[in-house]
Amino acid sequence: GAVVSQHPSWVICKSGTSVKIECRSLDFQATTMFWYRQFPKQSLMLMATSNEGSKATYEQGVEKDKFLINHASLTLSTLTVTSAHPEDSSFYICSLRQGNSYNEQFFGPGTRLTVL
Amino acid sequence: EDQVTQSPEALRLQEGESSSLNCSYTVSGLRGLFWYRQDPGKGPEFLFTLYSAGEEKEKERLKATLTKKESFLHITAPKPEDSATYLCAVQAGDDMRFGAGTRLTVKP
Numbered sequence: 531g532a533v534v535s536q537h538p539s540w541v542i543c544k545s546g547t548s549v550k551i552e553c554r555s556l557d558f559q560a561t562t563m564f565w566y567r568q569f570p571k572q573s574l575m576l577m578a579t580s581n582e583g584s585k586a587t588y589e590q591g592v593e594k595d596k597f598l599i600n601h602a603s604l605t606l607s608t609l610t611v612t613s614a615h616p617e618d619s620s621f622y623i624c625s626l627r628q629g630n631s632y633n634e635q636f637f638g639p640g641t642r643l644t645v646l
Numbered sequence: 647e648d649q650v651t652q653s654p655e656a657l658r659l660q661e662g663e664s665s666s667l668n669c670s671y672t673v674s675g676l677r678g679l680f681w682y683r684q685d686p687g688k689g690p691e692f693l694f695t696l697y698s699a700g701e702e703k704e705k706e707r708l709k710a711t712l713t714k715k716e717s718f719l720h721i722t723a724p725k726p727e728d729s730a731t732y733l734c735a736v737q738a739g740d741d742m743r744f745g746a747g748t749r750l751t752v753k754p
Contacts, residue, residue: 531692564742573733573744574690623689631740632677632697637689 533557534626536638543614544646551609551641553624559604560626564635565597568621580607614645648673652734652745659724659752667719667748669734677737679717681710684731684747693719693732724752 533556543549553563562581566574578594580586580601588594596618598610611618621642625635651670659665671679678697682690694703696712703710707728709720719732729752734745 534689536689571749573746576741579740621687625689631737631742634678634680634692634695635742636692637682640687640689642687 531634532626532628532636534624534636534638536624536641538641539639540642540644542644542646545615546613548610548612549614549643551611551622551624551643553607553609553626553638555605555626558626558628560607561604561629562627563601563607564625564627565599565607565609566623566625568623568640574623577609611643614643616645619643619645648736648738648743650734650736650743650745652732652748654748655746656749657751659721659750661725661752661754662723664720664722664724666721667732667734667750668716669719669745670716671734671736672715673736673738673743675738677739679712680735680737680742681717681719682733682735684733686731690733721750724750726752726754728752 535554537552565577568574577592578586578588582604586599601607621640623640625637627635649672653668681693684690694710699714701712707722711718731747731749733747735742
C-alpha cells in the first residue's frame with residue numbers, strides 16, 4: 531500500500547493560535563486528498579475533500595474559514611486550524627486516493643491536537 | 647440516506663477463538679466496501695476492498711465476504727496481536743462513509 535506521512539504527530543497549543551498540519555504522500559501521486567477528524571472511541575468524520583489545484587469541498591457543519599485546506603501538489607496537502615479553541619482538540623487524519631472512487635484510500639498516521 | 651452499521655460494538659475473544667464481525671449497509675450505487683484496521687493513536691490501515699456480492703478476500707487469519715446488504719470479517723484462530731478496532735467503510739459516489747467500528751480484544 532501507499533505510504534502517507536503526517537507532521538507533526540502531535541501538537542499542543544494555546545487557545546487562539548493557529549496550527550498547520552502537513553500530509554504527504556511518499557510514494558504515489560494522489561488525485562484526491564481527504565481530511566478526517568476522530569474523537570475518542572468514535573469513527574472517522576470526513577471534514578473536507580480536495581483535488582490538486584482546486585478548492586476544497588467541505589462537509590456540512592465544517593467551517594471553511596476555520597479549517598483551511600491547501601492541496602498544494604499531488605503529494606502534499608495542509609490543514610490549518612485557525613484560532614484554535616479547546617473544542618478543536620481531536621485526532622486529525624489525512625487520507626489519499628489515486629484515481630477514481632473505486633480505489634481504496636490510504637491513511638496517514640494522524641495528528642493529535644490538544645488546545646489548552 | 648446512506649448508512650453503515652457495525653456490530654458488535656466491542657468483542658472480547660480468547661486466543662484461538664474464531665468469530666465474525668458484521669457490517670450492514672444501505673447505500674445507493676455501491677462502488678466498493680472497504681475494511682480497515684486501526685490501532686490506538688494511529689491511522690487506519692487498509693485490509694480489503696470488496697466490489698460485488700459473493701466476493702471474498704483473505705489475508706492471513708482474516709477473511710472478508712460481501713452480500714448485497716452486509717459484509718462479514720471472519721477472524722480464524724485470532725492472536726493477541728489481532729486486537730484493534732476494525733472499521734468498515736462504503737464508497738457510494740465520491741464519499742467514503744465509515745461505520746463506528748468494532749473494538750476487538752484477543753486475550754492470551
